[in-house]
Amino acid sequence: MKVIPLHDRILLKRIEEKEVKVGGIIIPDSAKEKPQEADVIEVGKGRVTEDGKLIPLDVKKGDKVLIGKYSGTEVTIDNVEHVILREEEILAKLT
Numbered sequence: 001m002k003v004i005p006l007h008d009r010i011l012l013k014r015i016e017e018k019e020v021k022v023g024g025i026i027i028p029d030s031a032k033e034k035p036q037e038a039d040v041i042e043v044g045k046g047r048v049t050e051d052g053k054l055i056p057l058d059v060k061k062g063d064k065v066l067i068g069k070y071s072g073t074e075v076t077i078d079n080v081e082h083v084i085l086r087e088e089e090i091l092a093k094l095t
Contacts, residue, residue: 064095
């Protein structure tokens with residue numbers, strides 16, 4: 001299924017961190033923190049100002065970004081977890 005976000009919304013997929021076992025202790029998934037790095041999957045057309053002018057987004061498909069742990073709305077698309085959020089919720093682009 002193809003999902004295209006509207007306006008200044010962005011569809012992201014969180015990048016899962018590598019599992020690290022320290023001292024033989026394995027942390028269960030329920031106790032792990034949500035990853036903050038994400039790949040941009042799709043972007044909307046941009047933000048529309050009050051006078052109708054379209055302002056394009058600063059991020060594009062394929063970018064890696066940094067987001068808050070609990071930012072956006074989690075959605076499942078084709079059995080894969082994604083996050084949809086507004087561009088203003090993105091903390092930084094990673095290069």
